[in-house]
Amino acid sequence: MSDTIFHVQIVTPSGGVVYEHGATHVRLPGEDGYFGILAHHADLMASLGTGKVEITESGDTRVELALCNGFVQIREGGVKVLAEAAERRERIDVERAREAEARARKRLENDSNIDRGRAEAALQRALMRQLVARGN
Structure with a gap:
């Protein structure tokens, strides 16, 4: 390098x-x-x-x-x-990211009148924040 x-x-x-x-x-x-x-x-x-x-x-x-x-x-x-x-x-609030993940999953599972692309993007964002916060 x-x-x-x-x-x-x-x-x-x-x-x-x-x-x-x-x-x-x-x-x-x-x-x-x-x-x-x-x-x-x-x-x-x-x-x-x-x-x-x-x-x-x-x-x-x-x-x-x-x-x-x-x-x-x-x-x-x-x-x-x-x-x-x-x-x-170091600035990621893991609990907030978990809550965002739960909200996104709930929207994707229960709400047929949503913008799926937006909800899926919110889920991916929440998962990535948790992954980075864990140092993976």
């Missing part, structure tokens, strides 16, 4: 800058699977799905975030992520 540091910024509409720091490696959840980024990566814009973001900072410090849908722009200056939602592992 390269030890060259590049700038990483993750922003959400409601939370502003969720993460901003130098990194040596980033792993993001693309719509078609995970992909890694090192310094001097080719310029790229891509859609992101729901999943875990893994960032390796200098000194092998690792940061993990739960991310829900968005876009990434990779340029020589670094990596910028605009996500619908993103939350650092």
Whole structure:
């Protein structure tokens, strides 16, 4: 793995800058699977799905975030992520995520007049938050 540091910024509409720091490696959840980024990566814009973001900072410090849908722009200056939602592992309220999971499951099981796509996205978001909070 390269030890060259590049700038990483993750922003959400409601939370502003969720993460901003130098990194040596980033792993993001693309719509078609995970992909890694090192310094001097080719310029790229891509859609992101729901999943875990893994960032390796200098000194092998690792940061993990739960991310829900968005876009990434990779340029020589670094990596910028605009996500619908993103939350650092240490800030995830596990009980709140469990409650969100229960609500989403109940809607999917009991309510035929719902937007299924939205309810399924809420379920995936709640499950991912719990997974990241456990450190998996």
